[in-house]
Each structure stands twice: as structure tokens, then as C-alpha cells.
Amino acid sequence: MSDQPQPIAELSFEAALKRLEEIVRRLESGEATLDEAIDLYSEGDRLKQQCEARLQAAQARIEKIQLGRGGEPTGTTPFDPS
Template sequence: MAEQPDTIADLSFEAALKRLEEIVRRLESGDASLDESIELYGEGDRLRQQCEARLQAAQARIEKIQLGREGQPAGTAPFDAA
């Protein structure tokens, strides 16, 4: 049932998030056995890491518009969250 790490890396952000939500619902329901819960938790952790990495990559691509002296757009600069 658990996804292989290579397969997780191939998932889109949306697909990984959807699978993570399914895992959370399954774990919260209490229907999974202990062994299945452990497997699901491991898969969920890998999915969380993948989603976080995708979000960080997207954030790094975001550019902010720089305004010139007259308030007109003068170019772009890399996004700086700080």
C-alpha cells in the first residue's frame, strides 16, 4: 500500500497533498492496524517532505516587482521572504 519514494517524487504537489490528506483521514479514523498505521505514517512523512520541497522551490521562483523612482515597474528581483 505504501508509495515508494521514487513514486512520491514523481507526484505533482496536488496529487501528493491529496494522498497525504487520505492518509491523515485513515489514521484519524482508527481503522488501520498498528503495522498499517506505521507504514502510513512513514509514507505521510515522505509526502509532507515532498510537498514542503515543492513549496520551497515555488517560493524561490517567485519574483517581486521593483519600482523605479517614479513608481513605474523597473524590473524584477528574486523573492525574499525575510
């Protein structure tokens, strides 16, 4: 098995959030050197952006659910990010 971390764009939302939580704990502990802290902060920022993008996409899909007259879901329309 490779020791290389999985690219952020390929992480599931849950995996990205878990890694972000690990980074926050490491930074809050004060154990990281300055260079490590800078690298961790940078990775954390990229993870945060990835999580936000996935949440926005999920919200857009939810908003596309069509409701009938009684308020019950009747179907969906395809998600169009533009």
C-alpha cells in the same frame, strides 16, 4: 493499468497533498492496523517532505521576480537553488 502507486518524487504538489490528506483521514479514523498505521505514517512523512520542498522551490522562484521602480514586475532571474 498498473496497481503500483506513483513514486512520491513524481507526484504533483496537488496529488501529493491529496494523498497526504487521505493518509491523515485513515490514521484519524483508527481503522488501520498497527502495521498499516506505521506504513501510512512513514508514507505521510515522505509526502510532507516532498510538499515542503515543492513549496520552498515555488517561493524561491517567486522571490526571483524583479520589480521596477514603480513596484511592477519587470522580469525574472533564473532560479539558482544553491
